[in-house]
Amino acid sequence: MTELYQPGTVVFQPGYVALLGGDVHCALMLSQLVCWHIRGTNPDSPPRVFKDGNWWLALSWQEWQHNVGFSRNQTRRCLKNLRKAGLIEVAIYKLNGT
Numbered sequence: 001m002t003e004l005y006q007p008g009t010v011v012f013q014p015g016y017v018a019l020l021g022g023d024v025h026c027a028l029m030l031s032q033l034v035c036w037h038i039r040g041t042n043p044d045s046p047p048r049v050f051k052d053g054n055w056w057l058a059l060s061w062q063e064w065q066h067n068v069g070f071s072r073n074q075t076r077r078c079l080k081n082l083r084k085a086g087l088i089e090v091a092i093y094k095l096n097g098t
Contacts, residue, residue: 010068011035020085028068029078030087033057051093058095 013034016027036057039045047058061075070078082088 020081023078023081025070025074026078026081029064029070029075030082032068033082033088049093049095051091054089056091056093058093 010028011031011034012028013031014027016030017024020026020030036045040048046063049056049058061070061072064070064075065072079088079090083090
């Protein structure tokens, strides 16, 4: 996956659609999360933060909108569904004093 990735590219794994009951938006979100996780600390990946013994991707809904065009509601819904499916963990932290 990383060999084909270029900055600004949206990564999509079609197999995730079936895994997520046909939900293309959630499959796209999971695809991007996996890609960013694999890419680690590359400058074009979202910031990673080490908190409570885990590495986290630090993304706001606005960053999801910028990267893949999701609305605030789409972002919230997909995060909820991926968490409910046991595929991701979600935590909210204050970063840089915000």
